[in-house]
Amino acid sequence: MSDFLNARLPDGRRVTIQIENGQFSGFSEALPGSVTAPDARDLGDLLVLPALVDSHVHLDKTFLGLPWRPHRSGPSVKERITAERDGRADLDLSVEARARVMLDQALSHGTTALRCHVDIDPDSKLDHLSQVMDARDAFSGRIDVQLVAFPQSGLCSAPGVHDLMDAALSDGAEIVGGIDPIGIDGDLDGHLDAIFGLAEKHGAGIDIHLHDPGHRGALELRDIAARTLASGLGGRVMVSHAFALSTVDDQTLDLTLTDLAEAGVAIMTAVPGAVPMLPVARIREAGVVVCAGSDNVRDAWSPFGNADMLERAMLVAYRCGFRTDEGLAIALDLATEAAAQAIGLGMWGLEIGAPADFIAVDAETVAEAVVNRPPRGYVVKGGLVVAGTLA
Numbered sequence: 018m019s020d021f022l023n024a025r026l027p028d029g030r031r032v033t034i035q036i037e038n039g040q041f042s043g044f045s046e047a048l049p050g051s052v053t054a055p056d057a058r059d060l061g062d063l064l065v066l067p068a069l070v071d072s073h074v075h076l077d078k079t080f081l082g083l084p085w086r087p088h089r090s091g092p093s094v095k096e097r098i099t100a101e102r103d104g105r106a107d108l109d110l111s112v113e114a115r116a117r118v119m120l121d122q123a124l125s126h127g128t129t130a131l132r133c134h135v136d137i138d139p140d141s142k143l144d145h146l147s148q149v150m151d152a153r154d155a156f157s158g159r160i161d162v163q164l165v166a167f168p169q170s171g172l173c174s175a176p177g178v179h180d181l182m183d184a185a186l187s188d189g190a191e192i193v194g195g196i197d198p199i200g201i202d203g204d205l206d207g208h209l210d211a212i213f214g215l216a217e218k219h220g221a222g223i224d225i226h227l228h229d230p231g232h233r234g235a236l237e238l239r240d241i242a243a244r245t246l247a248s249g250l251g252g253r254v255m256v257s258h259a260f261a262l263s264t265v266d267d268q269t270l271d272l273t274l275t276d277l278a279e280a281g282v283a284i285m286t287a288v289p290g291a292v293p294m295l296p297v298a299r300i301r302e303a304g305v306v307v308c309a310g311s312d313n314v315r316d317a318w319s320p321f322g323n324a325d326m327l328e329r330a331m332l333v334a335y336r337c338g339f340r341t342d343e344g345l346a347i348a349l350d351l352a353t354e355a356a357a358q359a360i361g362l363g364m365w366g367l368e369i370g371a372p373a374d375f376i377a378v379d380a381e382t383v384a385e386a387v388v389n390r391p392p393r394g395y396v397v398k399g400g401l402v403v404a405g406t407l408a
């Protein structure tokens with residue numbers, strides 16, 4: 018059992034946070050002279066928020082740890098895939114070393130759980146997976162890392178990738194990845210047959226990168242929803258990006274959201290700057306879980322990104338036009354509880370029985386924390402302080 022004194026909750030109550038077996042066991046309003054655990058830590062009236070959850074990263078792609086590299090690739094998805102593969106030989110730091118730098122940075126920003134897509138392709142085969150697994154082991158107990166076997170260069174169209182994905186899932190990857198069944202593989206049925214087949218074989222969830230826009234993307238989303246329903250995988254399937262939801266007409270959007278909600282398919286946005294923003298409020302109103310993720314953090318795809326999910330929440334609010342305190346709280350939800358739900362973490366947040374994962378920051382309210390992105394004074398995982406500028 019451990020206590021954290023003088024914590025300020027989002028509802029304004031000043032409490033002692035009690036923790037047992039790594040879970041919140043109480044939020045008691047402090048009484049003068051009340052007995053606390055001998056190892057209790059004083060949070061000094063900082064605002065306590067749920068720990069951040071990054072629902073989409075690529076630890077094997079980041080350039081963090083290397084000197085600054087100018088962005089070189091062309092604008093299309095295919096150009097970026099090629100530029101990234103061609104540039105791998107120039108990187109002087111191993112995948113594992115770069116992944117460790119990024120995990121350390123994410124942790125310092127208050128992320129204690131994340132989902133990582135790892136490239137599985139004909140060149141790198143399972144090498145990135147084994148190196149990211151080593152980095153994950155080094156952060157055991159500080160950040161929980163889910164691994165997605167991700168066919169970045171295509172699944173049906175890239176030789177041997179289906180078998181490599183199968184092996185990756187046997188070796189410890191937990192989620193089946195996918196990418197633009199039509200736009201990259203040119204084979205909607207073949208791609209989705211392969212993904213859902215691997216998920217069934219390994220008892221795994223699914224997370225598909227879907228950049229295909231407009232009605233082509235909406236068709237793919239509705240096919241994914243239908244297959245999710247048919248396979249009983251509701252609650253374990255996510256579509257990342259889903260640009261189609263911001264580039265179709267209203268009627269198609271409504272029909273697509275209805276299918277996604279019924280099937281239990283979640284949506285992830287990385288809040289990209291150069292395409293229309295997803296209609297987050299409308300997606301939530303339709304009953305679809307929508308969350309945020311960093312996606313690319315200083316890599317061949319983008320020079321932007323810093324693995325700070327509080328900043329990503331600010332970007333959600335900024336691009337969605339959320340200005341009220343309620344809107345800013347929704348933005349934070351995309352980086353905490355909704356993200357935890359989308360990637361299947363179970364209970365998350367400041368409630369009894371949830372994992373005692375939280376951050377403490379110098380801010381008056383949730384809204385101010387999202388707008389200002391203050392330094393994380395304390396980052397706590399399972400009741401233990403694991404990072405923070407005041408730790």
Ligand SMILES: [Zn+2]
Nearest residue numbers: 075134226312
């Ligand atoms: Zn991605």
